[in-house]
Amino acid sequence: MTKKNFVFGVANSLFVAWSFGALPGYFWIVYITEVCVLLPIRWRKMIRASPKQHLYWLDFCWMANFFGVFLLLALMVFTIPPEIQRWCMCASWGLGTGTLLCATTALGNALLFHDLDNVCAVLIHLFPSLVMYELGWKRGDVHAAWPRIFLQCNFFESLDPMEILYNACLVYGVWFLLYVSWLLAIGRRCPKHGYDTIFHWAMRGSAGSVVAKILRQQPEVHAAYAQSNDFPLAYVFVYMALHAASVLASIPVSLLCYSSQWIHVSLCACVLLSTIYNASARYTFYMVKSYTVALKKELRIPRDRGASALLDRDEN
Template sequence: MASELLTSGLDKALLSDDTERLRITPEGIQWVQRCLDVIEERSKLMQSKGMTKFNFVFGVSNSLMVAWSFGALPGYFWIVYVIEVFVLLPVRWSRMIQREPKEHLYWLDFCWCANFVGVVLLIILLFYEVDLDVQKWAFCAAWGLGNGPLLCAIAVLGNSLLFHDFDNASSVLIHLFPSLVMYEMGWNREAVQEAFPSIFTYHFFNDIHLWHDIYNNAAMSYFAWLLPYAGWLLTCGMSAPSCGYDTIFHFTMRGAGGHVTSKILRVPPEEHKELVRANSFPRSYALVYLTIHAILVLLSIPVALLCYADKKIHICLCGSMVLLTIYNASSRYTFYMVSSYGQALRRELGIPLTRGASAILES
C-alpha cells in the first residue's frame, strides 16, 4: 500500500531526460519526506500505546499462564485473579492519571467497583473467619454479577485481548475473570475446598435458590452502587470535564451511546454535536444513561442463573466470550498491520479512502 502511494505520488514529480532515465526532482523528494514522516509518526503513536516488544512478550506469556492455571490449578485460580489485579491495575492507573483529561474517575464505574469489592472480600476470607450466612450472601451476589452483567459486558463493549495493550487487558480482566473465578468456585468447588479447607466450606451451595438468592442479592448489590453513583454523577460528576477529569458517562456520550441518548430525548443532531464538542451534557442525558444502564444490568443477571443451572452452559458462555475478545483483537491487529499506515498516508496526501492512489494526480 505504502509503495503504491509513493509511486503514484511521484508520477508528476518525475522528469525524463534524453537518455529516458528518470530522476527525482526536489518536489519528489518532498513527497517522499512527507510519506516517511507520516509513517514515523504512526510508528511512534503505536509505541506510545504500548506496542513494544516487552509488552507483547508479557501479554502473550500472561495469557498462556492464565489459560494453564485455569485448567491445571482450579483450587488456586482465585489467587491468580488477585495477582492479576495487583499487577495490571496499577499500570492502568498510572496511564489514567497521565492522560489529559485524567481518566481515574473511570474507576467509579460499576464494573471496576464490583471487581474492587470482590478482591477485598477474597482477601478478607484469606485472613479472617467470615460467618457462613455472609459467605453465602456474597457468593450469590458475586455469581449473579460475575456471570451476568460483567460477562455480558464483553459483548456489549467489544473488549479485545490485545497482548501489548494494558488498557484493553485490564478491561478483559475486570469483565472476564470474575466469571472464570466463579466457575472454579462453583463447579470445581471440591478442588477449592481441598486447597483452602478453612476458608471455603460450601455447606450452602446446594441450598441456593436461583431467584431469591442469586438474582435478589446481585440486584441489591447493583443498587448499592447505583444510588450513590447516580447522586455523585448528577451533582459533581456532570462538571468533571471542566476540572480536567473525564468520566465513563462523558466518554459514552461522546460515542455511540450519545447518539442513542440524543434520539431518545429527541435532541437535534446539530445540538448534540455541539454538546459533544463542548463535552458538556445536560442532566437529562445522565438520567437516560443511568436508566439504560440499570435495565441492561437487571436483564443480564438471569444469564447467571443459566450458568448455575448447567455447567456446560457456563463454560460455553465463558469460552464464547474468550473467543470474542480474540476475534475483536484480531480485527484491531489487522487494522494496525494492514490498513493503519495506508490510511495515515491517504489523510496526509489528501487521497479519499474510496479512491485509488491515482487520485493524487488530479489534485
C-alpha cells in the same frame, strides 16, 4: 506496540489459560495477582491522561471487581460465617457470571496483547466469571486447597436462584443510588476541573447519540453538548436508566451458568472467542489497513481508489 508489551501480554494470557485448567484451587489467587499487578499500572496511566481518567474506576464494572477482591482478601484474613459467605456467593455469582460476562461482549472488549487498557478491560469483565466457575464447579479442589477459608462445598448446590437475583440486584442498587447521587452533585461538573468520567466518555460516543435520539435532540445540539463536554440533567437520567435496564437484564444470565457447568464454560468460551475476534480485527487494521493508508498517502493515491489509480496515472 512494543516488544515488551507484546511479550508480556502473550505470556500472561498463556499463564492465565494454563492456571485456569491446571490450578482450579488456586485460580482466585491468580485473579488477585492480576488485579494487583495490572491495575496499578493502569492507574498510573489514567492519572497522567488529559483529562484525568481515574474517576472511571467509580463505574460499576470496576467497583464490582473491587468488591470481589475485597471479599477474597477478607476470607484470607477473617473467619467469615457460612451465612455471609452464602450471601456474598449469590451476589458475586449473579454479577460475575451475568452482568460482567455479558458486558465483555456488549462493550466489544478485545484481547490485544500489547494494549494494557484492553487487557484490563478483559480482566474486569471476563475474569470474574472464570473465578466463579472455579469456586462453584471446582469447589472440591478449592475446598481441598483451602479447607478453612471456602465453605461453598456446603451450600453451592442448594443456592436458590431467587437469592442470586436478589443479592446481585441489591448490590447493584446500592451502587446505583450512590453513583447517581455523586454524578448529580459532583461528577457532572468534573470535566471543568480536568477530570473525565465514564458518563461523559459515553455521552461523547455512540451511547450519547442513542440518548440524544431518545430525548429527541437535534444532532447539532447534541454535537454542541459533546464539544463542550457539558450535558444537561436529562442525559444523566436517561443514561442511568439505560444502564440499569442493561444490568438488570443481564443478571438472569447467571442462572443459566448456575444450571449447568457446560453452559457456564461454553458461555465463557464464546465470550473469550469474541474478545479474540475483536482483537483480530484490530490487528488486521494495524498490520494491513494502516500500512495501506500510509502507502497510498506516499504514492498520492486517493483513499477510495485501488492500484488502478497508478495505471491511470501512467496512461496520463
